[in-house]
Amino acid sequence: MYTERTMEILKHNKICKIISEEMLDFSTQLVNDYSSTGSKSKNIAKKKNNFLLSSLTKEVVVYSALMRSLDSSLGNRMETIALKIAEASGYKVSQGVSGKISRETINLISTLLDAYKDKNNPKKVTLDDLLLIQKSSRETEGKSKIHNSDYLLEKEKDGIKHLTLMELKAGGDLDNKKARSEKHAILEQYAILISKYKDEIAIGKVVVYLYFGTVYNKDSLDSGAEDWAQGSVRSFFSNDELLIGKDFWNYICDSEDGWELVKSEYAKSSIHLDKALKQVISSV
DSSP states (O other): OOOHHHHHHHHHHHHHHHHHHHHHHHHHHHHHHTSTTSTTHHHHHHHTTOHHHHTSOHHHHHHHHHHHHHHHHHHHHHHHHHHHHHHHTTOEEEEEEEEEEOHHHHHHHHHHHHHHTOTTSOOOOOHHHHHHHHHHHHHSOOEEEEEEEEEEEEEEETTEEEEEEEEEESSOOOOHHHHHHHHHHHHHHHHHHHHHTHHHHHTTSEEEEEEEEESSOTTOTTOOGGGOOOHHHHTTSOGGGEEETHHHHHHHHTSTTHHHHHHHHHHHHHHHHHHHHHHHHHHO
């Protein structure tokens, strides 16, 4: 039997290995994509047709082509890294929820979300709302439905199964329409799980949580949701439903030191990305 300390060391090493290997692979792929025969080589050539940029230096043209793509693709890779870290941290990870949800519950969710966007009567998500959804999900028989989700994390602690639903975005910038649709989707998934595990929930054997998470906090490097100022998301998610930057990585790593570990290891591994970018720029 491994001691708790040994288990933590093993998890630490797994997380470091995941980040290192993924960043090396990402950097290698970046060079390949922007090679003369790569799938993204035309992106730089097309920038030269933009007269707003073409009169500037070559470096500016190349940077403008690279950075937008880099920001998006790097965010996607970090989401993949987070999935693997969650598994290394002892979570059972899946990306879909299937089960029954009634028309009454779907209508209730829509009604609740309509109230959140009423500027004359601003309203945040509350525990009472979730209790209403729980009651509706338990009392009405529904039709089968399948939802794709970013994360469904499962972990058993002290004989209780903890289920976590999470929608994840790199920086979290969503407009009102997208924020609402994200909340609607995750509430439907929540309702499905409540219906599916209603007997276990009733006796305290299963607990379901829901969160909106981000890979980084665009407003502050080393903090969570307290100073994250994304108004559209905050209109539909309460503070207790946000895992922003630091809080997200601590949760995924199941450790209070998760963020520090991820940040430190990423800094070490970013040397691969730095070399790849220099190689792409010099080749152009």
